[in-house]
Amino acid sequence: MTKPLVSVITPTYDRPEFLLSAIETVRSQTYPRTEHIIVDDHSHTPATDIVPSDDPNIITYRHDQNKGANTARNTGIDIATGEYIAFLDDDDEWEPTKIERQIDTAEQTGARAVYTGVEQELNGEIFATQTPNLNGNITRDLLTGAPLNSTSTIMFHENIFDKAGKFDEKLPINQDWEFYIRASTVTEFAAIPEPLVTRHHHDSQISDDYIGKRDVTVPRMLEKHLDLASSYGVDQEFKAVLQFSLGATAVRSERWSAARYHYFRSLLLSPSTTVLSRLLALTFGRWSYIPAQKIRRALV
Known part of the structure; x- marks a missing residue:
């Protein structure tokens, strides 16, 4: 039986060194069917100058002006052709089995949203590790502050965006939490406790x-x-x-x-x-x- 295609969406802006690492993270996945959609939010150096041109699994789209990460993710959703959609910020990393584990969990549980644990890194050191265990209907948990962490940890079935809408482009921050609340009203969530994502923090972040x-x-x-x-x-x-x-x-x-x-x-x-x-x-x-x-x- 053919495995479903997973569309990976990476918004990027003026971080070529991180983008190359993100590309390698997706390439290293053990899961066999992915397309990597890189949305260049009008970087000064176009992503097409950095992205390998000989990789048929990479799709690069460039905004005609800087519009922000929310809009970039939504652009990627519009382009995606996969049955499942995962997000990877350009400065984050995945363990090689991340997508494979999420697809297996989705097929086993029937959940249309699957998220993983995450390690938080600053200056080369892990300062926190989250190992989530919230499953099923988690709307109440989200409303009362349960953390699901960044979009780099989560994968959705593509029909969730038809039912819940896309990311709120009017929000300057917390757009992930806000979208998770909406998504939780139309699907159950499944957690993979293991930290399959490393989130890199920097001195100044949004x-x-x-x-x-x-x-x-x-x-x-x-x-x-x-x-x-x-x-x-x-x-x-x-x-x-x-x-x-x-x-x-x-x-x-x-x-x-x-x-x-x-x-x-x-x-x-x-x-x-x-x-x-x-x-x-x-x-x-x-x-x-x-x-x-x-x-x-x-x-x-």
């Missing part, structure tokens, strides 16, 4: 955009999903998660008073020891928070 999250992402998330959260009876928890996320982003941006404000609001909405401990650690801003975080990591 997830640290506090202003964009505060002014665009959080209001839009409330507009789109607060009614859904209310239907599950977790509207307060959903709002608390959004405030907690704002607090965490404020910390990364070293906006200490803003972080205290958002953690306090999160605590009022849905009390938890995690939020309380972070709020206490922020008593004296960076002078108390950074030592407290070092102690916490040492105890983990």
Whole structure:
């Protein structure tokens, strides 16, 4: 029986050294049927100057102007011809068995969304490992803050995009979480706990955009999903998660008073020891928070 084709979508912008690594990651997969769609978001050096021209499994498409990663992923979805669609950020890496394991899991469970564990790497060192175990209907879990990590960990059946739509191009950040919520309303999810993805972090990343999250992402998330959260009876928890996320982003941006404000609001909405401990650690801003975080990591 012929295995289904998997379309791998990689958005890229001005990172040729990462893009070559992403190409090798896809080429190294043990799964036999893939097409690799590289969407060049109008890089200064066109991706076609970097991508091997003799690989029939690679499709390169270039935007006529820079439109952002959300639009690039959606462009890739429009181009894809595979029965399944997986995403790979140009600076992430996959274990060779990643796609094969996901296809096997999809066929065994019937889930139309399969995601894996991930190792988080910074400056050559792994600083965190997530091994997920949420399966089935996970809408409530997503609304209350369960992490599924980046799009590089997940694979969807192509019909999910017909049912749930594509990535929200108006969101500057958290577009993956927002899409996962919509997808979870039309399919069950299956988890592969093993960390089959390595996510490479850099000194400055879009997830640290506090202003964009505060002014665009959080209001839009409330507009789109607060009614859904209310239907599950977790509207307060959903709002608390959004405030907690704002607090965490404020910390990364070293906006200490803003972080205290958002953690306090999160605590009022849905009390938890995690939020309380972070709020206490922020008593004296960076002078108390950074030592407290070092102690916490040492105890983990």
